[in-house]
Amino acid sequence: MEWRKCYLDVILVPSALLMSIAYHLWLWRTVRTQPHRTTLGVNASVRRNWIHSMLEDNDKKNILAVQSLRNTIMGSTLMATTSVLLCTGLAAVISSTYSMKKPLNDAVYGAHGEFMVALKYVSLLALFIFSFFCHSLSIRFINQVNILVNVPQDATSLVTASYIHLILERGFTLNTVGNRIFYAALPLLLWIFGPLLVFLCTLTMIAVLYNLDFLFSASANDPKIDHANQNAVCI
Secondary structure, eight states, rough: HHHHHHHHHHHHHHHHHHHHHHHHHHHHHHHHHHHGHHHHHHHHHHHHHHHHHHHHHHHHHHHHHHHHHHHHHHHHHHHHHHHHHHHHHHHHHOOOOOOGOOOTTOOSSSOOOOOHHHHHHHHHHHHHHHHHHHHHHHHHHHHHHHHHHOOOOOOOOOOHHHHHHHHHHHHHHHHHHHHHHHHHHHHHHHHOOOOHHHHHHHHHHHHHHHHBOOSSSGGGOOOHHHHHHHHHOOO
């Protein structure tokens, strides 16, 4: 494959992936060190309080706890199903001989060879498979919490509030990872039409995620809230 045909793919696509990875590494570090600045950190703290609230008055709130967890399971199931359907469609396109598998040379920048086309579809297939894997594990953990949250609490019980919170956080963490992998596949989906769209879509997505992941409020500058949330976050 000649350099003049694939230099845009070699430069723009890895750059887009590195930007996305760097952003999420920075987000992870911020969640660990300053959880009050992020929605992920604040939500983790709220979930800990929610678990304690459900366990303190379980006789009256057991139905509420089950329904809340069921809604989360439904969201993960939807994403897992969507990932499987996309994997099935991509597998059908890869194994087919239709002309739709070959992009139009006049409308696409970058390489058009068979190897590059195969790389595009296989990369998408791998991301959607990993997204399905994460959502499946998330459903498993949250289903486990669905049972543990209604276990009677006593001095000899092995099922404590901290243990239930740990299992719940694993489920939500896997849910978040599965969603982010799914989002990362969206720019690569545009790679079918050229690497320039991948780069631009990644920049746009990072800007959107930044505004959704980080909090901009007066409480974000309060060190007392930061210290409290650091003790509560487990992600």
